[in-house]
Amino acid sequence: xxxxxxxxxxxxxxxxxxxxxxxxxxxxxxxxxxxxxxxxxxxxxxxxxxxxxxxxxxxxxxxxxxxxxxxxxxxxxxxxxxxxxxxxxxxxxxxxxxxxxxxxxxxxxxxxxxxxxxxxxxxxxxxxxxxxxxxxxxxxxxxxxxxxxxxxxxxxxxxxxxxxxxxxxxxxxxxxxxxxxxxxxxxxxxxxxxxxxxxxxxxxxxxxxxxxxxxxxxxxxxxxxxxxxxxxxxxxxxxxxxxxxxxxxxxxxxxxxxxxxxxxxxxxxxxxxxxxxxxxxxxxxxxxxxxxxxxxxxxxxxxxxxxxxxxxxxxxxxxxxxxxxxxxxxxxxxxxxxxxxxxxxxxxxxxxxxxxxxxxxxxxxxxxxxxxxxxxxxxxxxxxxxxxxxxxxxxxxxxxxxxxxxxxxxxxxxxxxxxxxxxxxxxxxxxxxxxxxxxxxxxxxxxxx
Amino acid sequence: xxxxxxxxxxxxxxxxxxxxxxxxxxxxxxxxxxxxxxxxxxxxxxxxxxxxxxxxxxxxxxxxxxxxxxxxxxxxxxxxxxxxxxxxxxxxxxxxxxxxxxxxxxxxxxxxxxxxxxxxxxxxxxxxxxxxxxxxxxxxxxxxxxxxxxxxxxxxxxxxxxxxxxxxxxxxxx
Numbered sequence: 001x002x003x004x005x006x007x008x009x010x011x012x013x014x015x016x017x018x019x020x021x022x023x024x025x026x027x028x029x030x031x032x033x034x035x036x037x038x039x040x041x042x043x044x045x046x047x048x049x050x051x052x053x054x055x056x057x058x059x060x061x062x063x064x065x066x067x068x069x070x071x072x073x074x075x076x077x078x079x080x081x082x083x084x085x086x087x088x089x090x091x092x093x094x095x096x097x098x099x100x101x102x103x104x105x106x107x108x109x110x111x112x113x114x115x116x117x118x119x120x121x122x123x124x125x126x127x128x129x130x131x132x133x134x135x136x137x138x139x140x141x142x143x144x145x146x147x148x149x150x151x152x153x154x155x156x157x158x159x160x161x162x163x164x165x166x167x168x169x170x171x172x173x174x175x176x177x178x179x180x181x182x183x184x185x186x187x188x189x190x191x192x193x194x195x196x197x198x199x200x201x202x203x204x205x206x207x208x209x210x211x212x213x214x215x216x217x218x219x220x221x222x223x224x225x226x227x228x229x230x231x232x233x234x235x236x237x238x239x240x241x242x243x244x245x246x247x248x249x250x251x252x253x254x255x256x257x258x259x260x261x262x263x264x265x266x267x268x269x270x271x272x273x274x275x276x277x278x279x280x281x282x283x284x285x286x287x288x289x290x291x292x293x294x295x296x297x298x299x300x301x302x303x304x305x306x307x308x309x310x311x312x313x314x315x316x317x318x319x320x321x322x323x324x325x326x327x328x329x330x331x332x333x334x335x336x337x338x339x340x341x342x343x344x345x346x347x348x349x350x351x352x353x354x355x356x357x358x359x360x361x362x363x364x365x366x367x368x369x370x371x372x373x374x375x376x377x378x379x380x381x382x383x384x385x386x387x388x389x390x391x392x393x394x395x396x397x398x399x400x401x402x403x404x405x406x407x408x409x410x411x412x413x414x415x416x417x418x419x420x421x422x423x424x425x426x427x428x429x430x431x432x433x434x435x436x437x438x439x440x441x442x443x444x445x446x447x448x449x
Numbered sequence: 450x451x452x453x454x455x456x457x458x459x460x461x462x463x464x465x466x467x468x469x470x471x472x473x474x475x476x477x478x479x480x481x482x483x484x485x486x487x488x489x490x491x492x493x494x495x496x497x498x499x500x501x502x503x504x505x506x507x508x509x510x511x512x513x514x515x516x517x518x519x520x521x522x523x524x525x526x527x528x529x530x531x532x533x534x535x536x537x538x539x540x541x542x543x544x545x546x547x548x549x550x551x552x553x554x555x556x557x558x559x560x561x562x563x564x565x566x567x568x569x570x571x572x573x574x575x576x577x578x579x580x581x582x583x584x585x586x587x588x589x590x591x592x593x594x595x596x597x598x599x600x601x602x603x604x605x606x607x608x609x610x611x612x613x614x615x616x617x618x619x620x621x622x623x
Contacts, residue, residue: 135589161601234466364475369477
């Protein structure tokens with residue numbers, strides 16, 4: 001029965017997400033792992049956004065029937081569009097080479113499978129026995145879900161301890177708490193153990209998304225090794241069963257980047273819209289998405305400079321994302337909720353301590369294994385290729401600008417203490433590290449996307 | 450931490466995974482620099498063209514170096530899995546206690562909040578409004594676990610009971 005309830009919850013996200021995806025791009029095989037991953041991402045975003053609108057704007061009770069009504073509305077709307085207008089033909093890439101591997105490569109792939117199986121058992125076991133217990137989960141992500149679940153309605157009284165969900169930061173976005181609320185509503189009782197499956201699903205979806213992309217631009221062997229590196233990044237793996245927003249944020253930023261690159265290559269509108277949707281979703285997951293905004297701007301700026309795209313396409317990209325997020329942005333505006341995490345004010349101390357903290361995370365901690373060395377080596381060895389390939393260069397621009405953006409944000413904003421004490425720096429870097437997988441993939445590229 | 454002293458839940462944190470050390474030297478740095486040296490030697494000595502053209506060869510080298518620490522990490526995960534088996538049949542509140550107590554072995558204060566919650570439940574009637582006086586982390590944990598049985602407030606006048614932690618004092622306020 002428990003499995004059925006959890007299954008039904010995921011169906012409630014996958015069906016609207018899948019139909020929305022079908023709206024955007026047509027004529028693709030339905031039984032496709034990548035489409036499932038994309039459907040999960042899109043469904044989670046659109047369902048929680050509409051649910052947010054109903055509960056936060058229309059002051060409706062946060063109930064199970066409302067949850068399913070929202071799913072039904074999105075599914076029907078998508079179905080309507082699918083029925084009455086042709087979707088956009090998705091990018092179908094040129095023939096992907098058949099999976100050909102040498103004997104040595106086959107042995108390595110077998111080793112990878114063995115490692116993945118053993119560690120996956122451990123991951124699933126952790127998902128099944130470890131309820132949320134880490135600070136930010138209790139104070140925000142799961143805390144808000146729990147409050148809303150038992151209060152039934154959002155508290156709009158500024159004097160109340162439960163004002164706008166209560167918790168540590170009532171300015172934080174709601175996708176993650178609402179997803180947890182949705183699972184508990186479907187489950188029929190607040191449960192902070194089974195919510196782990198939400199994050200496990202994001203972890204699997206991220207791996208599918210990255211493998212699928214790398215497979216298209218490189219080959220099966222390279223894609224498998226790189227995806228294995230991603231799978232066994234200890235910090236990302238640990239977030240695979242913990243109720244934090246960083247993994248979901250990484251999923252959306254990565255998805256947005258992948259489809260942005262695809263659009264830049266083929267100029268297909270379906271990829272453009274997918275990228276916009278994922279980009280907007282990132283902001284409904286965590287405000288830290290803002291740190292990656294300059295890197296997105298930089299890619300557009302570079303592509304405009306190279307005359308690959310037009311200015312209005314860049315403008316439309318950000319405006320469309322903004323429009324998708326209107327319910328959340330207006331809500332923030334209306335309640336005067338800031339983007340800052342710890343008040344305003346600049347910390348103008350020269351960031352030596354911060355740089356050391358940054359280097360500590362990259363080169364001393366085990367959070368990323370030896371990935372940073374691998375990325376640097378690939379960058380040096382393939383430098384000539386990178387500067388001659390506009391997409392590879394764009395991917396590395398994203399990585400570079402994100403690093404600068406993170407350092408500046410942690411140096412000059414009042415959040416620098418979270419970098420010094422290593423309570424936020426490494427996990428805030430997660431989307432950056434994962435985007436570097438795309439950059440490395442481009443550097444080892446064999447095919448068009 | 451030492452190579453064989455790694456169990457994910459007892460040492461890992463959600464914020465950063467501490468590094469392995471060989472003496473005073475971080476293993477990541479040692480392995481990473483050694484990898485760079487090997488790639489440099491291959492590049493300079495005889496396989497320059499192969500490395501430039503064939504990413505598969507390069508990735509195979511990376512993979513072999515990657516496995517060094519991943520092997521230890523996998524052993525740690527297997528040990529972790531074995532330890533998890535005890536908890537499968539626990540109910541949710543027991544799992545919560547087990548996780549908090551295992552997660553933060555260095556901070557007994559958080560583990561002990563559950564015995565305090567038991568005391569609260571024995572004394573304070575359900576539905577009462579409480580004010581918690583504790584440091585930030587412990588306060589957050591207490592607030593999360595006593596809700597919805599008790600609502601919490603910051604306002605002294607509103608509170609039916611005042612709870613002090615780690616002193617474990619429960620005081621009637623109204």
